[in-house]
Amino acid sequence: MQFLAFLHDSYREAKSGWMLQIMLVLAALLVLLVLSIGFRPVTLQDEMGTTLSLMNRVIESNPPRYAEIGQPKLTVENVKTSNPAEPWNANYDFEFVIHCPSPEDMKKAVAAKGIPIYRTDVQKFLRDGLSYLNNVEVTGGPPELEKPPEKVEEPGKDDPAKKTTLPNEVRYKVTTKGTKAEDRLAWRHQVTILFVVEIPYVYISLREGVYLVEKWLVNGAGAWVLLFVAVIITAGFIPSMLARGSLDLMVSKPIGRVRLLVYKYIGGLLFILILTTVTVVGVWTAIGIRSGIWTLNFLAIIPILTLYFAVLYAVSTVTAVFTRNTLVAILITGLAWAALWAVGKVNDGIENRREQLARVKADTGPEAVIKEIQSDQPLWGFIPKGSFPVVTALHAVTPRTFQLDERLGRLIAEGVLTPNELKAKDYDTPPKASWSEMILVSFASIVALLALASWRFSSRDY
Numbered sequence: 001m002q003f004l005a006f007l008h009d010s011y012r013e014a015k016s017g018w019m020l021q022i023m024l025v026l027a028a029l030l031v032l033l034v035l036s037i038g039f040r041p042v043t044l045q046d047e048m049g050t051t052l053s054l055m056n057r058v059i060e061s062n063p064p065r066y067a068e069i070g071q072p073k074l075t076v077e078n079v080k081t082s083n084p085a086e087p088w089n090a091n092y093d094f095e096f097v098i099h100c101p102s103p104e105d106m107k108k109a110v111a112a113k114g115i116p117i118y119r120t121d122v123q124k125f126l127r128d129g130l131s132y133l134n135n136v137e138v139t140g141g142p143p144e145l146e147k148p149p150e151k152v153e154e155p156g157k158d159d160p161a162k163k164t165t166l167p168n169e170v171r172y173k174v175t176t177k178g179t180k181a182e183d184r185l186a187w188r189h190q191v192t193i194l195f196v197v198e199i200p201y202v203y204i205s206l207r208e209g210v211y212l213v214e215k216w217l218v219n220g221a222g223a224w225v226l227l228f229v230a231v232i233i234t235a236g237f238i239p240s241m242l243a244r245g246s247l248d249l250m251v252s253k254p255i256g257r258v259r260l261l262v263y264k265y266i267g268g269l270l271f272i273l274i275l276t277t278v279t280v281v282g283v284w285t286a287i288g289i290r291s292g293i294w295t296l297n298f299l300a301i302i303p304i305l306t307l308y309f310a311v312l313y314a315v316s317t318v319t320a321v322f323t324r325n326t327l328v329a330i331l332i333t334g335l336a337w338a339a340l341w342a343v344g345k346v347n348d349g350i351e352n353r354r355e356q357l358a359r360v361k362a363d364t365g366p367e368a369v370i371k372e373i374q375s376d377q378p379l380w381g382f383i384p385k386g387s388f389p390v391v392t393a394l395h396a397v398t399p400r401t402f403q404l405d406e407r408l409g410r411l412i413a414e415g416v417l418t419p420n421e422l423k424a425k426d427y428d429t430p431p432k433a434s435w436s437e438m439i440l441v442s443f444a445s446i447v448a449l450l451a452l453a454s455w456r457f458s459s460r461d462y
Helices: 002-016 019-036 044-060 063-068 103-111 120-129 204-237 237-241 246-251 257-291 296-323 328-360 364-375 385-397 401-416 421-424 435-459
Strands: 038-041 073-081 092-099 137-139 169-176 188-193 197-205
Touching: 019 204, 019 257, 038 257, 044 063, 044 073, 044 092, 044 197, 103 204, 103 328, 120 169, 137 246, 188 204, 204 237, 204 257, 204 296, 204 328, 204 401, 237 257, 237 296, 237 328, 257 296, 257 435, 296 328, 296 401, 296 435, 328 385, 328 401, 385 435, 401 421
Parallel strands: none
Antiparallel strands: 038 188, 073 092, 092 169, 137 169, 188 197
């Protein structure tokens, strides 16, 4: 019953300061924002039409130059697919068209650089632009435009296409056989935000889209805002308890000071855990409704983010006990947050350098020598090598907030992406630290901080 009373007291303090209401509004806005993000499968005509439209606008952006190169316009027409219902499991036929106002303009366009008009250039352009399609083949077109002429060594000899009568419009027939997309989730989608606003020129797979939302919008910006607001909300809990009159009333009850402080800490932590759970479950539901992907890995944000906050709240608690000042508690917690991130980031760079050096030890030749010489240089150009042992020692005894954040990003990726996609993001290699190491070191740091706060609270006469 005592613990429930303290939990209610924490709730009352957060509500009276309007911070609870602010956090609930922010959580609702985040859920609504995620719910407004949609993914629409795009057709080949959608994507190529948008790409060529942008290319045409770039070409037209300089009117004198545009007239000089023949005013070419590139389009895709007569698109046919063998399976409209499943564009990721289909063959495609279409025409790639280059149009100029006149035959003379077409000759100017042929002479211009950077415009795909020769058949071999068109084929390369389409294979690069439609890399998710298999067996892109281009046929047709005038024989003179089959491929660009080889380098001419005879003086005065010119491109044969310039001396030939060309039509003002060239059409190539394009065929493809299948796609590289394994299923609907791997097919390219158009991203929509705020329910109706389409992001132009951005086409990604559904898996990639969900991963970006979960990692950067929710676990990135959303989590940082949540932690920041949570630090502000809870920073006043301990100073408020230590205020004159409030503490006298509490210590008059049959409860020890250590238990009183621990209850206050756990009450604030549980309070944030509930808010985090509501927010994450709401976002997870919104993502599932909009994308059809229900990954349980995403829910790992709840315990990991709570542990992350537990570290920051322990710093805030010990600072509040020593200073009895809310603003100082917020400031010191913010500095500790930045310091822990910096130690983790630098240690990660040190470990990466050590791994790179280990890989080149067995190599021979100039490249291995260069890499070994580079290993003695300052990390990132400004962190001296002499500081590496100090950073490593600090990392060994401080909470692993940086690694927790990195591991959570990996966990989110593993719940959404395919093995090939994980490899592309360097998630195919084993992580540097185990879960048990990160959790135990972080938990030991929390216990040490609370022990220091409890000692100070018990020994000081308020």
